[in-house]
Amino acid sequence: MATTRFLSKGLNYLALAAVCLFFMFPMYWMLKGSLETAPELLSAHLLPGSISSEAFRELIGQASFRQYFFNSATVAIASTIVSTTCAVLAGYGLARFKFPGKAAMSRGVLFCYMFPSLALSIPLFNIFYSIRLGNTLFGLMLTHVTLSLPFGIWLMWQYFQTIPSAFRENAALLGAGRFRTFLEVELPLARSGLIAVAIFAFALSWEEYEFAFVLITSEASKTLPIGMTQFVTRDYVVWNMIMAAGITMAVPAFLLISFLQKYLVAGFTSGGLKG
């Protein structure tokens, strides 16, 4: 009996290790590549020959890279703030208020969420250029909000529905007005959902490539995912620089998710999604 249990446990760990290896290997390969010199990297050994921070130093030394990083951070942070704020307010409205057209609006949110986002690129390009928002970080930020908001609204809407109405009613009986109840009682209770929406919006904006590629043409407004393509030239691919840029891009998202992971899972599961 004990042997069977031991074997079954061992097999479980083995399966888990295999899955981990499968998913972690690209990360390892990226890290390894970023710490090698170009000739070493092309030799494709499993372990790095020597460790060098040359790629990182060169990357950070480039003014254009610093600009891309700043642009990405600006757009991601701004779109996270706007998207989360709008999602919270709209989700609360859908969950708590009765108004004409509410059913149509809630269906519309779900429809927007299912709409293939790439189909928006040409219309958005036309609209933004006609109102002089093309090739601007503000335009790109609005695009990212457009992409993340439907899911954000849907998540917050579901989340607010899980908060028992007794909290709101009790706050009202204690003298709190509607806005105060929202701000001091319901919003703190929806913290997990709010953080999940914020992480989703940030991750979407931080790694977004297609719209940034379509909407941004000037060097000064490029974001990191677009900027990374400069390391791929017609004659040569600077692999260690690409890997170093990839690591630099992954670190903020990785840190954000590691610190807020528990909220992310709670937020997604409460909203009716598996974590």
Added chain:
Amino acid sequence: MANIVLSGIYKEFTSGRETHLAVDGLNLDVANGEFISLVGPSGCGKSTTLRMIAGLESPDRGRIFVDGRDVTAVPPQSRGLSMVFQNYAIFPHMTVRQNIGYGLKIAGMARADQEKRVREVARLVDIENLLDRYPRQLSGGQRQRVAVARAFARNPDIILLDEPLSNLDAKLRDQTRAELKQLHQRVGHTMIYVTHDQLEALTLSDRIAIMNKGVLQQFAAPSVVFQQPANLFVATFIGSPTMNIIPATLLHGEAHTAVHIEGWSASLPRGGSEWLGPTDVSAALVGIRPKDITVHDGHVEGRLPAVVTLMEPTGSDAILHLDADGRALVAQVADRFDFEPGDKVSLDLSLDHLHLFDVDSGLALYHGRAKYGARPARAHAGPTMAQGAA
């Protein structure tokens, strides 16, 4: 303290095409400082009534007055009342101190005064040592105390309690019930308490409002509700074990009415104050509480013969389930646990505790004159039906 008057309250809920009448023409008058309970089965409209008093629901028709002021359209925050919810609704992101002081903070009370008042009410419910804890660090009983403290903190005129003890275990419920009663006696707020537990209602309240299907059945003191139930519903809802109901025929003579049920007859005085309804009906339902049935061994002439089908000892008493010629009856006997299923017994129904109800309307026709707590009248079988009718 404040008095509350509910006048002609109607409330319907619509779900799709279905309409459910939750409260139907409710009139209720609660005096200053009174503790009343709204009691009834699930869906009887008691919680809806409480929520309408709180302002969390609006009546479709009717008015609500607090101290003579019409508050029907007044929002909850302006009604000057507090509520303890069934699930307590303590804010999980606030400490006990912040929870209790939240209403005071909203009212704009100075911080030092807030702290003083929080400590005062915390002391009242014995949670002074828990002020810095979060709700997740508290037991069910402690959370319940926090909810009560928060309701008392603003010193409201009226406190509403929506089944506040239902989440506690039996022992804690008994203890907290006693504490609630003491608290009411000490502070004297007007309190309205919703429960489906008749024991809570009977032990806590000055008066009990019993509701069924949105209609008020009886609103009276616990002793009156128990001893003189207004109708069949109240008679069977209040009291445990439930009152026995037996179909009977009535034969009216000059001075007496003979009550006849299969195998047993008795004579009641006719036309006295015990009679509430018409005295000329030929059929009625006899109501007798299990504790008002005396059980004798063996079959005896003049007593109702029955067979024991089950005995449930409760410690001091035994609940006997009986079969009296196909009718299921329950009797409660003290200090006897030697009955066995199949035992033949004879039953005396105490006429002084007998009730008669109208077969059609269920309204009470007759209540025996004895009062519980008074010296018990000796149970006896009256004359036979033929003698009574003569």
